[in-house]
Amino acid sequence: MSAAETTSQPAEIVVMKFGGTSVAGPEDLKRAAARIVAERERGSKVVAVLSARGKTTDDLVRQASEISDRPEPREMDMLLSTGERISCALCAMAITDLGHSAISLTGSQAGIVTDSSHTKARIIDVRADRIQAALDGDNIVLVAGFQGVSTDSKDVTTLGRGGSDTTAVALAAALQASVCEIYTDVAGVFSADPRIVPDARKLSVVSFEEMLEMSASGAKVLQLRSVEYARNYDIPIHCRSSFESGPGTLVVSENETMERPLVTAVAHSDQEARVTLAGVKNEPGMAGRIFTALADANVNVDVIIQNEPVSTTHGADLSFTVARDDLRQAVEAIEATGQNSDEILTDERIGKVSIIGAGMRSHPGVAAQVFRVLGEQGINIEMISTSPIKISCVISSDRVDDAVRALHESFGLGSESVHEEEPTGVHHRARVGQ
Amino acid sequence: MSAAETTSQPAEIVVMKFGGTSVAGPEDLKRAAARIVAERERGSKVVAVLSARGKTTDDLVRQASEISDRPEPREMDMLLSTGERISCALCAMAITDLGHSAISLTGSQAGIVTDSSHTKARIIDVRADRIQAALDGDNIVLVAGFQGVSTDSKDVTTLGRGGSDTTAVALAAALQASVCEIYTDVAGVFSADPRIVPDARKLSVVSFEEMLEMSASGAKVLQLRSVEYARNYDIPIHCRSSFESGPGTLVVSENETMERPLVTAVAHSDQEARVTLAGVKNEPGMAGRIFTALADANVNVDVIIQNEPVSTTHGADLSFTVARDDLRQAVEAIEATGQNSDEILTDERIGKVSIIGAGMRSHPGVAAQVFRVLGEQGINIEMISTSPIKISCVISSDRVDDAVRALHESFGLGSESVHEEEPTGVHHRARVGQ
Numbered sequence: 001m002s003a004a005e006t007t008s009q010p011a012e013i014v015v016m017k018f019g020g021t022s023v024a025g026p027e028d029l030k031r032a033a034a035r036i037v038a039e040r041e042r043g044s045k046v047v048a049v050l051s052a053r054g055k056t057t058d059d060l061v062r063q064a065s066e067i068s069d070r071p072e073p074r075e076m077d078m079l080l081s082t083g084e085r086i087s088c089a090l091c092a093m094a095i096t097d098l099g100h101s102a103i104s105l106t107g108s109q110a111g112i113v114t115d116s117s118h119t120k121a122r123i124i125d126v127r128a129d130r131i132q133a134a135l136d137g138d139n140i141v142l143v144a145g146f147q148g149v150s151t152d153s154k155d156v157t158t159l160g161r162g163g164s165d166t167t168a169v170a171l172a173a174a175l176q177a178s179v180c181e182i183y184t185d186v187a188g189v190f191s192a193d194p195r196i197v198p199d200a201r202k203l204s205v206v207s208f209e210e211m212l213e214m215s216a217s218g219a220k221v222l223q224l225r226s227v228e229y230a231r232n233y234d235i236p237i238h239c240r241s242s243f244e245s246g247p248g249t250l251v252v253s254e255n256e257t258m259e260r261p262l263v264t265a266v267a268h269s270d271q272e273a274r275v276t277l278a279g280v281k282n283e284p285g286m287a288g289r290i291f292t293a294l295a296d297a298n299v300n301v302d303v304i305i306q307n308e309p310v311s312t313t314h315g316a317d318l319s320f321t322v323a324r325d326d327l328r329q330a331v332e333a334i335e336a337t338g339q340n341s342d343e344i345l346t347d348e349r350i351g352k353v354s355i356i357g358a359g360m361r362s363h364p365g366v367a368a369q370v371f372r373v374l375g376e377q378g379i380n381i382e383m384i385s386t387s388p389i390k391i392s393c394v395i396s397s398d399r400v401d402d403a404v405r406a407l408h409e410s411f412g413l414g415s416e417s418v419h420e421e422e423p424t425g426v427h428h429r430a431r432v433g434q
Numbered sequence: 435m436s437a438a439e440t441t442s443q444p445a446e447i448v449v450m451k452f453g454g455t456s457v458a459g460p461e462d463l464k465r466a467a468a469r470i471v472a473e474r475e476r477g478s479k480v481v482a483v484l485s486a487r488g489k490t491t492d493d494l495v496r497q498a499s500e501i502s503d504r505p506e507p508r509e510m511d512m513l514l515s516t517g518e519r520i521s522c523a524l525c526a527m528a529i530t531d532l533g534h535s536a537i538s539l540t541g542s543q544a545g546i547v548t549d550s551s552h553t554k555a556r557i558i559d560v561r562a563d564r565i566q567a568a569l570d571g572d573n574i575v576l577v578a579g580f581q582g583v584s585t586d587s588k589d590v591t592t593l594g595r596g597g598s599d600t601t602a603v604a605l606a607a608a609l610q611a612s613v614c615e616i617y618t619d620v621a622g623v624f625s626a627d628p629r630i631v632p633d634a635r636k637l638s639v640v641s642f643e644e645m646l647e648m649s650a651s652g653a654k655v656l657q658l659r660s661v662e663y664a665r666n667y668d669i670p671i672h673c674r675s676s677f678e679s680g681p682g683t684l685v686v687s688e689n690e691t692m693e694r695p696l697v698t699a700v701a702h703s704d705q706e707a708r709v710t711l712a713g714v715k716n717e718p719g720m721a722g723r724i725f726t727a728l729a730d731a732n733v734n735v736d737v738i739i740q741n742e743p744v745s746t747t748h749g750a751d752l753s754f755t756v757a758r759d760d761l762r763q764a765v766e767a768i769e770a771t772g773q774n775s776d777e778i779l780t781d782e783r784i785g786k787v788s789i790i791g792a793g794m795r796s797h798p799g800v801a802a803q804v805f806r807v808l809g810e811q812g813i814n815i816e817m818i819s820t821s822p823i824k825i826s827c828v829i830s831s832d833r834v835d836d837a838v839r840a841l842h843e844s845f846g847l848g849s850e851s852v853h854e855e856e857p858t859g860v861h862h863r864a865r866v867g868q
Binding site: 063076086093 | 460463464494497498500501502503504505506508509510512513515516519520522523524526527528530531536537538540543588590
């Protein structure tokens with residue numbers, strides 16, 4: 001061994017995550033394997049986290065639905081966790097054929113330790129010794145995403161849909177990886193959904209805070225939890241396309257962001273629903289009781305508005321929005337707490353449009369511009385929610401596309417406005433605002 | 435708790451194993467679950483070992499073949515082991531719906547510890563603490579068959595096709611179960627394959643020794659290794675149909691066998707091949723070298739014949755039979771040992787017919803009758819192999835059915851001859867002699 005080799009830097013660790021469409025068919029899977037090998041041949045040590053192939057998870061869910069209407073969560077986890085293992089074993093075979101050593105590990109073998117909340121477990125520890133040993137042994141390591149092992153009962157757990165992103169970021173943090181690359185069927189994070197806004201621009205850099213707001217506002221390119229995890233451990237995320245080369249979008253901590261535009265992107269969601277409790281009883285702790293019940297039912301509440309009670313005899317009206325899929329559960333949870341209000345009203349024709357930008361912290365005029373633009377379009381704003389870097393408006397679901405287009409235009413986010421390359425090609429189906 | 439309860443016998447443990455066709459469709463799987471629950475409700479503690487559903491394993495093998503021509507054995511095991519896990523998770527759901535507690539365990543979780551021979555691992559220990567704890571907690575336990583965890587590297591291993599039978603028997607031994615019930619799509623062990631011999635008789639009792647010979651002679655109803663394991667630990671096996679009730683065939687140690695007929699069954703195989711080494715060099719240790727190479731290549735050699743060398747210059751001719759699937763591997767293994775003989779000849783049109791019976795130990799005339807019957811049919815006997823309770827004849831594969839029928843008739847094994855109930859119904863596709 002030469003002196004130059006002994007004094008060389010230890011190889012950087014790169015974590016690469018491939019989503020279900022990126023490993024769907026044999027050619028897709030081999031393409032992912034080739035990407036992984038190329039990264040290894042650049043000198044990095046590589047850990048790749050894979051999702052289940054294409055429709056595998058849907059097929060497993062179907063098998064469960066044929067057996068039981070209410071499958072046991074523990075058994076759902078045992079069932080669903082097989083999908084990612086299949087992807088990893090196959091990818092290890094493909095990598096071996098390309099002349100590199102590879103081993104696949106289950107979430108449990110990879111040291112992903114979680115709590116016992118089956119089907120929605122949270123990672124509480126990553127014991128990466130076995131991965132580290134495999135990397136030291138010159139292996140490429142494939143890790144089954146979306147799953148772990150519960151700390152108490154040693155049962156297989158899953159992290160919920162999209163949990164593979166979180167697996168990847170958690171491993172990147174534990175291994176002190178230089179970057180966590182998330183490969184999907186979109187080329188990065190866009191200034192709006194290009195299916196709605198044809199001149200939407202691929203963003204080169206986004207801050208963790210902006211990405212968090214985007215994920216919370218309906219952008220599906222990255223799972224919210226994985227962005228939180230990356231921010232907490234300061235792991236740069238690189239969102240890239242599996243189907244084409246070239247850089248995607250870097251998600252980094254804010255001080256690394258080159259520019260801080262007033263508004264970065266328009267996100268949207270048309271999968272919202274609103275619950276209104278009319279005439280909530282004027283008792284101390286009532287709101288706490290209601291939202292505790294919703295949290296216990298695992299319902300994420302988004303925008304909340306409470307009107308002042310008009311009199312001491314007539315209670316306030318309390319409205320909040322939830323994901324449409326959670327509506328039934330939300331109503332059942334509230335009803336289970338007893339008679340808290342005169343009436344429970346629901347509205348499933350609710351959408352949300354949000355503008356996000358780190359620069360708006362110091363520019364109070366942004367909200368006014370949003371309201372004016374929507375007003376000019378004749379779009380009624382039903383609820384408003386703001387953070388220092390986000391303004392969300394709850395509107396009728398059938399006006400969401402119009403709102404996205406008008407806001408994108410008004411804030412000059414398009415590629416024509418900023419002279420950047422226009423996204424083209426079939427795989428540029430960006431997910432911001434879906 | 436009443437005095438009667440405290441002094442009652444501890445519940446017996448029953449191990450039930452369901453093959454792939456027994457859990458193929460949703461209705462099949464629910465039927466298996468109902469069988470398991472019925473056994474539980476009779477008061478037994480139940481451990482059920484399941485195979486992968488229907489074509490699941492074939493589908494996984496296909497996925498691997500789309501990726502690699504020579505998939506890594508370690509990764510094949512990771513891949514294939516998912517099939518049984520799916521069956522177990524789904525069956526646990528079905529049992530829960532029937533009002534009983536059930537948990538599924540992987541081979542690793544169930545404590546099936548194996549060596550590291552991927553795709554053909556051998557069980558070296560069964561650490562059944564977790565199963566025992568689950569049974570004590572009033573659970574029905576579903577165990578993924580065919581798989582374990584390697585003792586050194588903690589990798590997922592598989593026991594080879596049909597390994598679920600071995601899983602079931604090994605668990606029955608470790609748990610001191612009263613019986614290991616093997617549920618398949620056939621009603622039991624028959625005196626011959628009913629597809630060839632319409633009046634073949636379902637046997638009510640067979641000894642381990644007879645069953646070993648039958649499994650080794652082509653009967654597929656039970657895997658050879660599982661019968662060996664059952665004999666070593668004296669675990670009664672009950673071969674039954676998943677699709678109908680009523681007793682099947684009990685496989686027990688010989689002293690429990692009620693009757694000891696001269697001949698119990700005719701078994702056959704038409705999946706054989708013969709290798710002949712013509713003019714084997716006359717060197718000490720030559721045969722040892724050849725068969726060591728075959729064993730190292732994991733080729734099971736069946737019948738072996740060596741002619742005396744006709745002169746000191748011309749070597750002996752050495753012939754042996756192998757499973758037809760292993761032929762290529764066998765020839766490659768021999769060629770790799772160097773130039774041992776003048777020529778290597780192969781014959782893929784080879785079949786085997788065997789008669790098995792514990793009673794023939796004390797009746798030397800059986801072999802003569804076999805040869806006479808085959809001679810009367812004009813069937814040429816190419817090789818002969820005997821044990822105290824078995825006579826096998828290697829014959830042309832296209833005469834196997836004729837040989838089975840003639841021997842079955844000659845030894846009076848049919849249901850008409852012995853006045854037992856004739857097997858009927860679509861599921862009576864017995865496997866002896868396949």
